[in-house]
Amino acid sequence: MNLPLEHTALAVVGAGPAGLCAAVEAARSGVPVVVLDENERAGGQLFKQVHRFFGSRRHGAGKRGYEIADDLIAECLRAGVDIRLGSSVIAFFPEGELMVDGPGGVYLVRPQAVVIATGASEKTIAFPGWTLPGIMGAGAAQTLVNVHGVLPGKRVLIAGAGNVGLIVSYQLLQAGADVVGIVEASHGVSGYEVHLDRVRREGVPIYPGHRIISARGRDGLEAVVVKDLRGGRTVLFEADSLCMAVGMSPMAELAAMRGCRMVFREELGGFLPWHDEKMRAGLQGVYVAGDAAGVEEASVAMEEGRMSGISAAEEMGSMKKRQAAARRAAVSRRLADLRRGPYGEARMAAKCSLYCA
Ligand SMILES: Cc1cc2nc3c(=O)[nH]c(=O)nc-3n(C[C@H](O)[C@H](O)[C@H](O)COP(=O)(O)OP(=O)(O)OC[C@H]3O[C@@H](n4cnc5c(N)ncnc54)[C@H](O)[C@@H]3O)c2cc1C
Structure with missing residues (x-):
């Protein structure tokens, strides 16, 4: 099979915050950059x-997520980045070529360097009835509501009281769903206070120390059976939708396919491609960034993206070593700031275990 072949300097897979920041950094130093994303929208x-996001102004605090994305897309376009949407990267061969399924058909790209910034996928838990219609990841529910304007159900139970569970609960409430509760297997709430306060103010009950036992229904979800882990009693929630916000895993199959070494770090979501502090994944011209390199937050994804773009530009000879070193030092300082606090420190230690020795 003879597929069309294209050459480029840097290919970035994924137009999320990590990929867009990688592209901007490299393009500003003169590297021709192509960004490939399977979605119809970048961001x-x-x-x-x-x-609205919070944190530092530099990372878009006070802006809504899609506004941060719009700013990054505008930066990319100003820097001359070629963003190709509807373009799924379906293979990354050990020889270094990417196979792309784009709007015009399948073709190959042979780049000098690749940044893999493919994000994360949602974890789930299995129990009797878990495949019933109406049971889905919280991210899927968020896409239904915020992108397509469709409620996943009228009475929704959320599994997981981390940030994603709390944020999606609030967004479902705002969209008119009845959130009947948030169940959480551990004995505390791991999401930020600010998100917890919002759902509490709306009167959503939170059940720490409760685990899902089974789901019931004929053609779709009708009820969820939950066990109180302290007392042992079971509670029945009538619900037509169950949204699982039980964590995310790095989505780095392309790195594994290329031959990168995969390592397991629980604090970062599971298996991820080994990488160093410059975001190099151990093979010439292969970089990783963002959730694909360990699940954290958008602000961290942006900084890791910048780091990978700087490293790629330097190694391709478009950025002088001294300039690259100075810019990387600034990014490292910001990453260290972002990884403060109990969760941040655990992630910092997990990252450090990859390369600090
Ligand atoms: C409900 C929810 C709320 C959140 N709230 C916050 C918050 O308040 N603050 C915060 O800092 N973070 C928040 N986050 C986390 C933040 O969104 C992520 O950490 C961040 O988006 C990760 O960026 P990324 O670029 O690594 O990946 P993503 O944003 O996931 O982007 C990855 C991109 O890669 C593309 N892609 C994947 N595979 C392929 C392929 N094979 N071919 C082509 N394209 C591909 C995808 O289409 C996607 O566009 C939230 C996340 C969720 C789910």
């Missing part, structure tokens, strides 16, 4: 986020 997770 990754950000274009679904209608809530």
Whole structure:
């Protein structure tokens, strides 16, 4: 099979915050950059986020997720980045070629360097009845509501009281769903206070120490059976939708396909491609960034994206070593700031275990 072959300097897979920041950094130093994303819109997770982000102004605090995405897309376009949407990268061969399924058909790209910024996928839990219609990932529910304007159900139970569970609960409430509760297997709430307060104010009950046992229904979900882990009693929730917000895993199959070494770090979501502090994945011209390199947050994804773009530009000879070193040092400082606090420190330690020795 003879497929059309294209040459480029840097190919970035994924137009989320990590990929867009990688592209901007490299393109500004003169590297021709192509960004490939399977979605019809650029921005990754950000274009679904209608809530205001907090943190530092540099990372878009006070703006809604899709506004942060719009700013990054504008930066990319100003820097001359070629963003190709509806373009799924279906293979990354050990010889270094990418196979792309784009709007015009399948073709190959042979880049000098690749940044893999493909984000994360939602984890799930299995129990009797877990495949009933109406049971889905919280991210899928968020896409239905915020992108397509469709409620996943009228009475929704959420599994998981981390940030994603709390944010999606609030967005479902705003869209008119009745959130009947948030169940959480651990004995505390791991999401930020600010998100917890919002759902509490709306009167949503939270059930720490409760685990899902089974789901019931004929043609779709009708009820969820939950066990109180302290007392042992079971509770029945009538619900036509169950949204699972039980964590995410790095989506780095392309790195594995290329031959990168995969390592397991629980604090970062599971298996991820080994990488160093410059975001190099151990093979010439292969970089990783963002959730694909360990699940954290959009602000971290942006900084890791910048780091990978700087490293790629330097190794392709478009950025002087001294300039690259100075810019990387600034990014490292910002990453260290972002990884403060109990969760941040655990992630910092997990990252450090990859390369600090
Ligand atoms: C409900 C929810 C709320 C959140 N709220 C916040 C918040 O308030 N603050 C915060 O900092 N973070 C938040 N986050 C986390 C944040 O959205 C992510 O950490 C961030 O988007 C990760 O960026 P990324 O670029 O690594 O990946 P993503 O944003 O996931 O982008 C990855 C991109 O890669 C593309 N892609 C994947 N595979 C392929 C392929 N094979 N071919 C082509 N394209 C591909 C995808 O289409 C996607 O566009 C939230 C996440 C969720 C789910």
